[in-house]
Amino acid sequence: MIKLDNVSKTYQTDKVETLALKEINLHVKKGEFVGMMGPSGCGKSTLLNLIGLLDRPGSGTISVDGIPLKSYKDKEVAKLRNSTFGFIFQSFHLINDLRVIDNVELPLLYRTLPAGERRQMAREALEKVGLGARMDHYPNQLSGGQQQRVAIARAIVGQPQVLLADEPTGNLDSKMGAEVMEILLRLNGEGTTVVMVTHDEREAQRVSRIVRVFDGQLVA
Numbered sequence: 099m100i101k102l103d104n105v106s107k108t109y110q111t112d113k114v115e116t117l118a119l120k121e122i123n124l125h126v127k128k129g130e131f132v133g134m135m136g137p138s139g140c141g142k143s144t145l146l147n148l149i150g151l152l153d154r155p156g157s158g159t160i161s162v163d164g165i166p167l168k169s170y171k172d173k174e175v176a177k178l179r180n181s182t183f184g185f186i187f188q189s190f191h192l193i194n195d196l197r198v199i200d201n202v203e204l205p206l207l208y209r210t211l212p213a214g215e216r217r218q219m220a221r222e223a224l225e226k227v228g229l230g231a232r233m234d235h236y237p238n239q240l241s242g243g244q245q246q247r248v249a250i251a252r253a254i255v256g257q258p259q260v261l262l263a264d265e266p267t268g269n270l271d272s273k274m275g276a277e278v279m280e281i282l283l284r285l286n287g288e289g290t291t292v293v294m295v296t297h298d299e300r301e302a303q304r305v306s307r308i309v310r311v312f313d314g315q316l317v318a
């Protein structure tokens with residue numbers, strides 16, 4: 099469903115040019131759970147951002163369901179991103195001044211939905227991650243594992259086809275990390291495609307396919 103053909107990405111700062119990804123060919127198929135591994139700085143986050151349409155490649159083609167990104171305007175890309183992907187990050191990225199339920203509702207504000215329907219969808223997403231009883235809490239009243247589960251609820255509230263997770267268990271102890279991994283596996287079992295960056299070999303053993311990145315390239 100998401101295909102990268104000969105994709106390269108260079109970051110240009112004042113003095114330095116970094117070739118972060120070099121001629122990547124990758125096809126993420128519907129229903130897969132792809133684990134992405136590789137040393138620090140090899141390009142994993144860059145690759146995840148490109149898959150999730152958060153950034154455009156320097157060269158090469160990215161297509162979603164067979165349609166190349168180049169044929170979309172920026173506004174259309176944003177719409178496609180919002181409807182196709184849910185994002186989960188290592189450091190949760192929750193808004194501490196908002197209650198859990200309001201955090202989860204945030205991605206729906208871009209859609210024209212009645213407020214009651216938004217609230218109901220957020221409730222259901224929180225129930226899916228086992229946090230139905232924590233809706234009125236604030237993020238800093240929750241454990242790290244619970245905060246990451248709120249972030250997962252926020253990522254799935256819009257019923258995305260694909261979940262992109264950048265080291266989602268990286269800030270959690272092994273028990274909380276295992277709980278988060280179980281939720282991701284369950285969502286994948288229910289049909290959501292997942293692409294997850296991980297450094298954990300045990301997690302890697304449970305995914306359907308491992309993609310290894312080294313120095314901006316995919317290695318077999």
Ligand SMILES: Nc1ncnc2c1ncn2[C@@H]1O[C@H](COP(=O)(O)OP(=O)(O)OP(=O)(O)O)[C@@H](O)[C@H]1O
Pocket residue numbers: 109110111116117118136137138139140141142143144145
């Ligand atoms: N916004 C940016 N501007 C300039 N260089 C960048 C930028 N983002 C990433 N880079 C560089 O691109 C390369 C790939 O970075 P990336 O964050 O994708 O690696 P990573 O594999 O996710 O690393 P980590 O495991 O440490 O998170 C690195 O050399 C990094 O310094």
